[in-house]
Amino acid sequence: MGIKAFAPASIGNIGIGFDILGMAIEQPGDEVIAKKSNTPGLRITRITGHQGKLPLEVEKNTAGVAALRLLEHLGEPGRGIELEIHKKMPLGSGLGSSAASAVAAVLAVSELLRTGLSKRDLLPFACQGEQVASGEFHADNVAPSLLGGIVLIRDNETLDVHRLHVPRGLHATVVYPQLHILTKDARAILKPEVPLDAYIRQSANIAGFVVGCFNGDVELIGRCLRDEIIEPQRAGLITGFYDVQAAAMTEGALGCSISGAGPSVFALSANSLIAENVGQAMQRAFANHGVESRVFLSGVNQEGAVIC
Amino acid sequence: MGIKAFAPASIGNIGIGFDILGMAIEQPGDEVIAKKSNTPGLRITRITGHQGKLPLEVEKNTAGVAALRLLEHLGEPGRGIELEIHKKMPLGSGLGSSAASAVAAVLAVSELLRTGLSKRDLLPFACQGEQVASGEFHADNVAPSLLGGIVLIRDNETLDVHRLHVPRGLHATVVYPQLHILTKDARAILKPEVPLDAYIRQSANIAGFVVGCFNGDVELIGRCLRDEIIEPQRAGLITGFYDVQAAAMTEGALGCSISGAGPSVFALSANSLIAENVGQAMQRAFANHGVESRVFLSGVNQEGAVIC
Numbered sequence: 001m002g003i004k005a006f007a008p009a010s011i012g013n014i015g016i017g018f019d020i021l022g023m024a025i026e027q028p029g030d031e032v033i034a035k036k037s038n039t040p041g042l043r044i045t046r047i048t049g050h051q052g053k054l055p056l057e058v059e060k061n062t063a064g065v066a067a068l069r070l071l072e073h074l075g076e077p078g079r080g081i082e083l084e085i086h087k088k089m090p091l092g093s094g095l096g097s098s099a100a101s102a103v104a105a106v107l108a109v110s111e112l113l114r115t116g117l118s119k120r121d122l123l124p125f126a127c128q129g130e131q132v133a134s135g136e137f138h139a140d141n142v143a144p145s146l147l148g149g150i151v152l153i154r155d156n157e158t159l160d161v162h163r164l165h166v167p168r169g170l171h172a173t174v175v176y177p178q179l180h181i182l183t184k185d186a187r188a189i190l191k192p193e194v195p196l197d198a199y200i201r202q203s204a205n206i207a208g209f210v211v212g213c214f215n216g217d218v219e220l221i222g223r224c225l226r227d228e229i230i231e232p233q234r235a236g237l238i239t240g241f242y243d244v245q246a247a248a249m250t251e252g253a254l255g256c257s258i259s260g261a262g263p264s265v266f267a268l269s270a271n272s273l274i275a276e277n278v279g280q281a282m283q284r285a286f287a288n289h290g291v292e293s294r295v296f297l298s299g300v301n302q303e304g305a306v307i308c
Numbered sequence: 309m310g311i312k313a314f315a316p317a318s319i320g321n322i323g324i325g326f327d328i329l330g331m332a333i334e335q336p337g338d339e340v341i342a343k344k345s346n347t348p349g350l351r352i353t354r355i356t357g358h359q360g361k362l363p364l365e366v367e368k369n370t371a372g373v374a375a376l377r378l379l380e381h382l383g384e385p386g387r388g389i390e391l392e393i394h395k396k397m398p399l400g401s402g403l404g405s406s407a408a409s410a411v412a413a414v415l416a417v418s419e420l421l422r423t424g425l426s427k428r429d430l431l432p433f434a435c436q437g438e439q440v441a442s443g444e445f446h447a448d449n450v451a452p453s454l455l456g457g458i459v460l461i462r463d464n465e466t467l468d469v470h471r472l473h474v475p476r477g478l479h480a481t482v483v484y485p486q487l488h489i490l491t492k493d494a495r496a497i498l499k500p501e502v503p504l505d506a507y508i509r510q511s512a513n514i515a516g517f518v519v520g521c522f523n524g525d526v527e528l529i530g531r532c533l534r535d536e537i538i539e540p541q542r543a544g545l546i547t548g549f550y551d552v553q554a555a556a557m558t559e560g561a562l563g564c565s566i567s568g569a570g571p572s573v574f575a576l577s578a579n580s581l582i583a584e585n586v587g588q589a590m591q592r593a594f595a596n597h598g599v600e601s602r603v604f605l606s607g608v609n610q611e612g613a614v615i616c
Binding site: 211 | 328470499511515523
């Protein structure tokens with residue numbers, strides 16, 4: 001008997017909150033199945049949907065490392081467990097693919113072993129797994145994928161994370177273009193300094209975004225969804241970005257920016273109908289630049305990772 | 309018959325929110341009395357408590373300009389009105405003295421003429437008055453002095469301001485040392501750029517501060533009250549600042565930083581008893597550096613400016 005866990009994709013940064021905000025969406029997401037085995041040790045027996053890109057070696061695999069760190073914490077590093085990883089979302093898309101695998105793995109193993117640990121307890125292990133892929137101990141995809149909702153990561157080191165209130169009706173449109181960006185390149189491109197006046201405006205918009213969430217004020221959220229620090233530096237990595245963004249805004253999106261390190265582009269809208277129209281417009285705009293894309297429509301995923 | 313309005317002092321920036329946050333305190337504050345006159349035109353007939361530093365000419369006085377802009381808005385720029393300004397707080401203290409005078413003036417005149425305008429309606433005129441003193445159209449002292457509470461100024465141009473929830477028990481200690489700083493100097497000293505990593509941490513703390521306010525989580529507010537961008541650049545202008553800050557933290561303050569452009573130093577505490585002990589410790593620390601100071605203790609002023 002195995003345990004299957006699903007962990008959703010997430011929109012890192014949410015445009016305005018570089019490295020500090022993330023939002024879980026309903027789909028896509030990854031599944032991990034954990035089974036007990038009489039052979040000692042953690043093994044990854046199967047990975048599907050990864051086009052040969054992910055290693056089966058536990059110590060090199062985000063899901064493997066996440067599960068292993070949990071087992072070590074439990075004092076059972078040699079416990080016989082088999083993992084199957086079913087990637088149901090694109091790799092390197094800016095949707096937190098590695099985070100989702102790490103999250104699903106720790107949740108499945110925790111449930112399999114009936115550890116009684118809360119999701120919050122599992123957060124550090126999932127972050128350690130995701131670190132294998134990103135090179136940094138970051139919770140901006142892991143925390144929303146695990147906990148659900150819109151999450152502020154105040155501090156990565158202490159995992160001081162806080163779920164924000166999610167305004168009713170808020171919907172996400174994510175468009176994943178057939179473009180390739182390495183997260184490392186997307187970080188390397190960033191200037192080491194921020195102009196003081198841009199910092200002031202952006203900090204006002206970050207604070208306003210949080211106020212908008214707590215007050216259920218989607219118009220305020222819309223006014224705040226402007227990233228003038230990171231987006232201008234990364235937009236050039238995404239063919240047609242500004243046309244895609246303009247198309248989303250014309251259709252009535254509250255805001256539109258880059259999901260995580262890209263190349264996916266997300267928009268937030270006040271309801272599902274607008275979100276759908278926005279998605280079609282964004283896809284057309286990419287097509288005008290000769291870029292094929294997939295669209296994901298979703299409310300904010302309030303549950304996060306689940307056993308299924 | 310005249311109308312007397314009181315407008316409170318305010319803590320601009322609240323440490324973490326340079327140019328975007330402000331908090332009203334209960335005392336000190338300024339009073340403005342407005343009276344109708346048969347002689348056409350707005351006149352300032354008397355200013356007390358200013359040690360000869362403030363001009364009686366309407367167009368050079370923050371209260372005068374604020375009242376005049378309101379009268380112009382009402383289509384009555386020549387209306388016969390006399391203003392008395394009673395400064396009951398120190399000038400150039402970093403406590404929003406000019407903002408308080410401007411706020412009290414517009415509120416008194418609005419009440420005198422029974423305009424029916426809301427406080428929110430009066431905000432732009434008070435900002436125009438305060439601009440005479442500061443040279444910039446800024447609401448980070450004006451908005452809290454007028455509206456009360458803890459206020460986010462998301463955008464000065466459109467006066468997109470939002471009151472935050474104020475956690476129960478939150479108390480402010482303000483210590484005003486006998487030091488002199490010009491706001492212009494305090495701004496000129498600032499570097500035009502902010503390191504990216506400091507920006508990321510500070511934006512997380514700003515967002516966390518707002519979450520702490522809405523969730524009534526004073527511990528979180530405490531973790532977020534760290535200004536690593538502006539404070540280090542201005543601390544040197546205030547003799548003994550780091551000792552005063554350390555004294556406040558040792559006594560259990562949630563956080564301690566510079567009020568506005570200084571020289572006043574504020575601390576926030578979880579209750580009035582701590583706030584009082586913090587004030588004594590801060591005053592002793594200043595005294596150790598040979599600096600005399602005054603202490604103001606206050607809850608968060610939820611009312612803002614009032615007719616009295």
